Amino acid sequence: MDLQKIWNDSEASTEKLPEINHIAQIKSNGLKNPLKRAKKTILTNLIWTIIIGLIYIPIIYYYRFWQIQLFIGITLIFNIWAGYTAFILYKSIDSNVSANNLLSELKRVVNTLNKWMNIQCKVALFIYPFSATGGYFLGGVIGSGKTVEELLTKPIIIYALIVCIVVLTPASYYLAKWMFKCSFGKVITQINVLIAELTQVEKGNV
Numbered sequence: 001m002d003l004q005k006i007w008n009d010s011e012a013s014t015e016k017l018p019e020i021n022h023i024a025q026i027k028s029n030g031l032k033n034p035l036k037r038a039k040k041t042i043l044t045n046l047i048w049t050i051i052i053g054l055i056y057i058p059i060i061y062y063y064r065f066w067q068i069q070l071f072i073g074i075t076l077i078f079n080i081w082a083g084y085t086a087f088i089l090y091k092s093i094d095s096n097v098s099a100n101n102l103l104s105e106l107k108r109v110v111n112t113l114n115k116w117m118n119i120q121c122k123v124a125l126f127i128y129p130f131s132a133t134g135g136y137f138l139g140g141v142i143g144s145g146k147t148v149e150e151l152l153t154k155p156i157i158i159y160a161l162i163v164c165i166v167v168l169t170p171a172s173y174y175l176a177k178w179m180f181k182c183s184f185g186k187v188i189t190q191i192n193v194l195i196a197e198l199t200q201v202e203k204g205n206v
Contacts, residue, residue, distance in 0.1 A: 034190050053079040
């Protein structure tokens with residue numbers, strides 16, 4: 001089995017799949033531990049979630065319009081939930097799993113990652129209209145110096161808000177899916193290929 005087909009960036013010293021007794025051997029054989037890579041990517045996602053959440057807090061504090069506080073607050077709650085689920089996922093992955101549980105752990109991790117990303121996108125699809133509305137009101141208040149109530153007295157503002165929600169909600173959804181694919185797509189593909197290879201080895205040893 002050609003290791004280059006498993007890891008494009010590996011520099012393995014053998015053309016055969018090594019006998020893996022522990023996940024740490026993947027690194028020692030010139031391969032990158034896929035579970036550690038998954039945890040690192042989740043941690044990066046978590047850090048960005050925290051940074052974005054910290055940006056929302058002063059916005060809610062300084063712009064004391066109940067509409068902005070409500071919609072940005074809902075977005076912040078989603079942000080906190082997203083960060084919490086990312087932290088739970090990060091803690092649940094054992095990057096030093098033993099040989100007996102290696103294949104099952106790889107399967108569990110890839111399934112959990114896929115479910116986590118799908119849930120994140122589905123919940124976000126519900127949140128995006130609130131986020132877009134809060135951002136729209138915030139931009140209007142900053143740009144015009146008027147209150148939200150004053151802005152909403154103009155029909156054009158209301159129509160523009162509706163268009164903003166209709167356009168940005170699906171756009172943000174597909175952007176989120178694309179970003180998840182960019183962040184986790186490669187490591188998920190690598191885990192799936194490794195699962196297939198280890199399954200073949202397991203069948204060959206039966």
